[in-house]
Amino acid sequence: MHRITRSHLVHAMGPGNVPALTVKEGERVVFETCDCFEDQIRHADTRYTQLDWRRVNPATGPLYVEDAQPGDVLAVQIERIGFGNQSVMMTAPGLGVCGDLISVPSIRIIPLENGFGTLAHGVRVPLKPMIGVIGTAPSRAFVSCGVADAHGGNMDCKIITEGTTLYLPVNVPGALLALGDLHAAIGDGEVSVCGMAIAGEVTVRISVIRNRVLPTPMAQTADTIYTIASAPFLDDAANLAARNMFSFIASETGLSTEDVVDLLSVAGDLQICQVFDMQKTCRYALPKAIAEQLGIVLQKEECAI
Ligand code: CA
Numbered sequence: 001m002h003r004i005t006r007s008h009l010v011h012a013m014g015p016g017n018v019p020a021l022t023v024k025e026g027e028r029v030v031f032e033t034c035d036c037f038e039d040q041i042r043h044a045d046t047r048y049t050q051l052d053w054r055r056v057n058p059a060t061g062p063l064y065v066e067d068a069q070p071g072d073v074l075a076v077q078i079e080r081i082g083f084g085n086q087s088v089m090m091t092a093p094g095l096g097v098c099g100d101l102i103s104v105p106s107i108r109i110i111p112l113e114n115g116f117g118t119l120a121h122g123v124r125v126p127l128k129p130m131i132g133v134i135g136t137a138p139s140r141a142f143v144s145c146g147v148a149d150a151h152g153g154n155m156d157c158k159i160i161t162e163g164t165t166l167y168l169p170v171n172v173p174g175a176l177l178a179l180g181d182l183h184a185a186i187g188d189g190e191v192s193v194c195g196m197a198i199a200g201e202v203t204v205r206i207s208v209i210r211n212r213v214l215p216t217p218m219a220q221t222a223d224t225i226y227t228i229a230s231a232p233f234l235d236d237a238a239n240l241a242a243r244n245m246f247s248f249i250a251s252e253t254g255l256s257t258e259d260v261v262d263l264l265s266v267a268g269d270l271q272i273c274q275v276f277d278m279q280k281t282c283r284y285a286l287p288k289a290i291a292e293q294l295g296i297v298l299q300k301e302e303c304a305i
Pocket of ligand 1: 132
């Protein structure tokens with residue numbers, strides 16, 4: 001099993017990042033990841049003013065995939081997400097949708113036990129491990145790992161979890177995949193500023209799809225196909241996610257525009273990933289049971305998880 005350690009961190013995804021590891025498609029890789037604060041918060045008495053904000057949102061990598069060429073699609077099968085028993089959360093005045101209601105910064109250690117995280121007053125929240133930052137290199141400029149866009153990035157999309165296959169664009173030779181910012185749990189919207197942030201390990205299996213145009217980023221779970229899109233405003237991210245699913249269905253089926261729009265309006269769900277970051281992220285969820293009626297197969301079962 002290949003492994004990329006936490007010593008290989010990037011804070012921006014771009015074409016010039018030096019690969020931490022090169023693999024062939026079909027191989028498995030373990031990424032060791034820091035939390036979104038680069039593990040700066042060890043204790044509840046860590047002060048907000050002590051945090052070095054230049055170190056937030058590190059991603060581990062990048063991974064160079066042999067024979068992945070611009071125009072291909074990188075399929076990242078997420079086989080396992082592992083972490084310890086302590087996550088962190090932080091809020092501060094002005095951050096998130098309730099930032100105007102917050103008067104003082106707070107940093108909290110959230111203990112994890114038996115599949116639950118314990119918040120104030122002993123409220124137990126079920127753990128749902130997910131990857132917040134995951135993307136390939138954009139073709140030209142570097143993009144901060146704190147930003148989501150067409151290359152992936154800080155999508156904070158909770159369906160990017162164990163058992164999901166994520167489809168990302170290959171913009172540069174080797175794709176240069178990087179990932180980090182795990183959460184033990186996070187809600188749609190990420191309305192504060194973070195979920196239960198935690199360091200950990202992610203095991204992925206990489207494959208390359210050639211000669212097929214997909215409106216990436218996309219994802220596939222056991223029962224659903226997703227398009228994921230980001231834009232400066234939530235309206236635009238929502239429109240783009242739905243229109244990307246429109247493009248996918250139209251190109252796969254040859255249905256009329258009106259028929260695809262009818263389908264989008266009743267058969268799937270437009271959902272919010274996160275509203276906190278500079279770019280907002282939405283996803284459109286199409287049940288596989290609907291896709292299969294149209295003969296749509298995103299990736300064959302023997303390739304996908
Ligand atoms: Ca994030």
